[in-house]
Amino acid sequence: MASAILTINAGSSSVKFAVFATMGPTLTSNDPTLLWRGVVEGIGVQPRSSAENADGLAIAGPSVAGVVDHAGAIASCLDWIAERDGLALAAAGHRVVHGGQRHSAPARVDRDLIEDLAKLAPLAPHHQPHNVAAISAIATRRPDLPQIACFDTAFHAAQPELARRYALPLDLEETGIRRYGFHGLSYEYLVGAAPAVIGRLPERLIALHLGNGASMCAIRAGQSVATTMGFSTIDGLMMGTRAGSVDPGVLLFLMRERAMGHAELTDLLYNRSGLKGVSGISSDMRTLLASDDPRAAAAIELYCYRVMREIGSLVAALGGVDALLFAGGVGERAAPVRARILSHLGWLGVVPDEAANRACGPCLTRPDSRVGAWVVPTNEEIVIARHAQAVLKQLS
Numbered sequence: 001m002a003s004a005i006l007t008i009n010a011g012s013s014s015v016k017f018a019v020f021a022t023m024g025p026t027l028t029s030n031d032p033t034l035l036w037r038g039v040v041e042g043i044g045v046q047p048r049s050s051a052e053n054a055d056g057l058a059i060a061g062p063s064v065a066g067v068v069d070h071a072g073a074i075a076s077c078l079d080w081i082a083e084r085d086g087l088a089l090a091a092a093g094h095r096v097v098h099g100g101q102r103h104s105a106p107a108r109v110d111r112d113l114i115e116d117l118a119k120l121a122p123l124a125p126h127h128q129p130h131n132v133a134a135i136s137a138i139a140t141r142r143p144d145l146p147q148i149a150c151f152d153t154a155f156h157a158a159q160p161e162l163a164r165r166y167a168l169p170l171d172l173e174e175t176g177i178r179r180y181g182f183h184g185l186s187y188e189y190l191v192g193a194a195p196a197v198i199g200r201l202p203e204r205l206i207a208l209h210l211g212n213g214a215s216m217c218a219i220r221a222g223q224s225v226a227t228t229m230g231f232s233t234i235d236g237l238m239m240g241t242r243a244g245s246v247d248p249g250v251l252l253f254l255m256r257e258r259a260m261g262h263a264e265l266t267d268l269l270y271n272r273s274g275l276k277g278v279s280g281i282s283s284d285m286r287t288l289l290a291s292d293d294p295r296a297a298a299a300i301e302l303y304c305y306r307v308m309r310e311i312g313s314l315v316a317a318l319g320g321v322d323a324l325l326f327a328g329g330v331g332e333r334a335a336p337v338r339a340r341i342l343s344h345l346g347w348l349g350v351v352p353d354e355a356a357n358r359a360c361g362p363c364l365t366r367p368d369s370r371v372g373a374w375v376v377p378t379n380e381e382i383v384i385a386r387h388a389q390a391v392l393k394q395l396s
Helices: 070-082 113-119 128-141 184-198 248-257 262-271 274-279 285-290 294-318 328-333 335-343 355-356 380-393
Strands: 002-010 014-021 031-041 047-055 087-096 145-150 205-212 214-218 223-227 325-326 372-375
Touching: 002 128, 002 380, 014 070, 014 087, 014 335, 014 380, 031 070, 031 380, 070 128, 087 128, 087 223, 087 380, 113 128, 113 205, 128 145, 145 285, 184 205, 184 325, 184 372, 184 380, 205 294, 223 294, 223 372, 248 262, 248 380, 262 274, 274 294, 274 372, 285 335, 325 328, 335 355, 335 372
Parallel strands: 002 087, 087 145, 205 325, 325 372
Antiparallel strands: 002 014, 014 031, 031 047, 205 214, 214 223
16 A cells, blocks of 8 residues: 655645655655645635645545534545545644744654644744644544644754844843744745756845745755744735734834734734735735736835845845745746836846746746846645655654
């Protein structure tokens, strides 16, 4: 019987999953091979599911009958996988947004790790509780199944200490208030994939993970040097509904003049800002690009301006840049957004190729461009599957 690895990425109202075959019942060093991927979404509202095979062809997804929470969604996914004859799960790998200061490498899940991850929920309130809920649901349904946690913060753990500090009193830093960075699984994939697309791994690379959540990372020789997200997932770039960097004085003002408390500020910064807040229309870049409302245009313009500003900061951290990589839903598919960002980077020697950009690359710049720009679709699922397989091999 063939063995497989299940990967899970649990969000606030969804569970994304993928199933990867290993090379037969005995794990080897060969790369896991995608069999199926899918999602159960609308959890708690109107659940629905979809799935596709490795060729991208739609197939029937897990049943959502009776699904009211993440535990139900996980159970439905496990039942769906169990219906696949000749396949046995060897492990489940999870995207876990925050590993804190203690966890900087993939780890086998045990009770102590679950407790540690739950304590980090205040640092990523829109992600961590759902990541932990998915782990707990599988532990309840399949206590025999090894689970491996893969941390979005781990890729940035080797950053220079200077890049991780805030100008706050030392006693606060010692409690864990520092820059962590996120989207690390995506950046890890991009570093591994870049040579096949570009022909080499550029020494100084800026990767742009632009989606509903967005960040950028300065990478030197494959290692994270600086990133736009810091202590939390609302820092840095403007996002779909998240504000990105905001003067802390604004929050103090709102507390004093509007009597806004923790819950209201959390809702403002995580749910009512970003593209949605500025446009008053939508958090979805596709909707804004299709709109002729001037508020949509203003939101897109601000989004691109913020990206351009942060690129300048990351170039400074690297001491120059050799290549830019665009990834994530917006980075991979929104040609007008890429075009606007690239048009601001002539000072770097970027010479866009407009036709190539409209075709989504992979190369977005002309041969005479001093700095190349590329589209490299990210794949966090395969990174999780690889880590899960590697941990299993260490345990065997």
